[in-house]
Amino acid sequence: DAGVIQSPRHEVTEMGQEVTLRCKPISGHNSLFWYRQTMMRGLELLIYFNNNVPIDDSGMPEDRFSAKMPNASFSTLKIQPSEPRDSAVYFCASSLWSGGQFFGPGTRLTVL
Amino acid sequence: GENVEQHPSTLSVQEGDSAVIKCTYSDSASNYFPWYKQELGKRPQLIIDIRSNVGEKKDQRIAVTLNKTAKHFSLHITETQPEDSAVYFCAALIIQGAQKLVFGQGTRLTINP
Numbered sequence: 001d002a003g004v005i006q007s008p009r010h011e012v013t014e015m016g017q018e019v020t021l022r023c024k025p026i027s028g029h030n031s032l033f034w035y036r037q038t039m040m041r042g043l044e045l046l047i048y049f050n051n052n053v054p055i056d057d058s059g060m061p062e063d064r065f066s067a068k069m070p071n072a073s074f075s076t077l078k079i080q081p082s083e084p085r086d087s088a089v090y091f092c093a094s095s096l097w098s099g100g101q102f103f104g105p106g107t108r109l110t111v112l
Numbered sequence: 113g114e115n116v117e118q119h120p121s122t123l124s125v126q127e128g129d130s131a132v133i134k135c136t137y138s139d140s141a142s143n144y145f146p147w148y149k150q151e152l153g154k155r156p157q158l159i160i161d162i163r164s165n166v167g168e169k170k171d172q173r174i175a176v177t178l179n180k181t182a183k184h185f186s187l188h189i190t191e192t193q194p195e196d197s198a199v200y201f202c203a204a205l206i207i208q209g210a211q212k213l214v215f216g217q218g219t220r221l222t223i224n225p
Contacts, residue, residue, distance in 0.1 A: 033212070043156070043201065043215050056212065091155060100146045101213060103155040 002026075004104035006092050012110045018080040021107045024073055025094030033101060034067055034077050035091040043091075049075065082111045114139040114206045118216025126224050131192055133219045135202035136184040144205035145185045146213070147176060151198045160187070192223045 005024040013019055025032045033048040047057040049069045057067070064083070069075040079086055087110050093101040115138040125131045137145075146161035162169045162176045162185065169176050173192075178185040189196055199220050203213040 031211070042217055045212060045215075048212055050211075097211065100144075100158045100161050102158065103148075105155050 004092055004094055004102055006090075006104035006107050008107060009105060010108045010110075012112065013082055014112050015083055016081045017111075018078065019082045019086075019109060019111075021077040021090050021092075021109070023075045023077070023092030023104060025075070025092070026102055027073070029094035029096055029102075030072070031095045031097070031101075032069060032075050033093040033095075034075070035093065035103075036088045037091060037106075038088045046077070079109075082109075084111045087111050114142065114204060114214040116202060116204050116214045116216045118202050118219060120219060121217065122220045122222070124222045124224060125192055127192055127194060129192055131189045131196070131221055131223075133187045133200055133202070133221070134184060135186070135204075135216050136182075137204040137214075138183065139204065139206060140180075140183065141207055142204040143207060145176070145178060146203050146205075147187050148201040148203065148215075149198045150201065150218075156201060189221075194223050194225055197221060197223045 007022045031050050034046040036044045046059045047067045048055055052069045065079055067077045089106045089108050091106045092104045095101040118135045143164040147159050148156035149159045150156040160171050160174050160176050162178050164180055167178055173190045175188045199218045201218050202216040206212050
C-alpha cells in the first residue's frame with residue numbers, strides 16, 4: 001500500500017503565480033480531504049469530497065482557491081493568484097466511510 | 113457546528129512517567145474519535161481510535177477512554193519515552209450528512225530524559 005501520495009513535496013513560487021497541488025488517495029477510499037496547516041491557525045479543513053463529489057467547501061478561504069476531483073484516484077487544489085499568506089503545509093487525506101483518515105506527506109508551499 | 117476542545121496545549125513529563133491529554137466535544141451524535149501523532153516536519157499519523165460503543169481501548173502503552181455522557185475522551189500514554197515527543201491531535205467525527213473530522217487544537221508533548 002503506497003499510502004496517500006502528494007506532489008510536489010515542496011513548492012516555492014512568487015506572489016501572483018498559479019499553484020497546483022496534487023493528490024492520489026489510497027485505492028478504495030471514497031473520501032478525500034484537503035487541509036492546510038500553519039503555526040497560527042493549526043490544522044484547517046479546506047474542502048472534502050465523497051465519491052468524487054465536493055461536499056463541504058466552507059473552509060476554502062476565498063475564491064482564489066479551487067479544488068477538483070475528476071476521478072476516484074486524483075484530486076487537485078489550485079491557488080490562483082497565490083499570495084504570501086497562503087504559505088503553509090497542505091495535506092491531503094483519504095478515508096473509507098466512518099473510518100480514520102490517512103494523511104499524505106504534505107506539500108510545503110512558500111509564496112514569496 | 114461540532115466543536116472539539118483539547119487540553120493542555122503543552123505538556124512536559126519525565127521519561128517513564130504517564131501523560132494524559134483530554135478532549136471534549138459538543139455534538140452528542142459523534143460516534144468515532146481518533147487520535148493523531150505528528151512529529152516535527154511529518155504528517156499526522158493515526159495512532160489509536162475508539163468508537164462510541166466501547167468505553168476504553170488499549171494498544172501497548174497507549175490507551176483511550178471515552179465518556180459519552182460527559183462528551184469527553186482522553187489519551188493516556190504510560191511509560192513515556194523520548195520518541196513519544198510530538199504534537200497530538202484528537203478528533204471527533206461529524207455524521208450529519210456526509211462525514212468529516214473536527215480536530216482539536218493539538219497538544220505539544222515533550223518527554224524529558
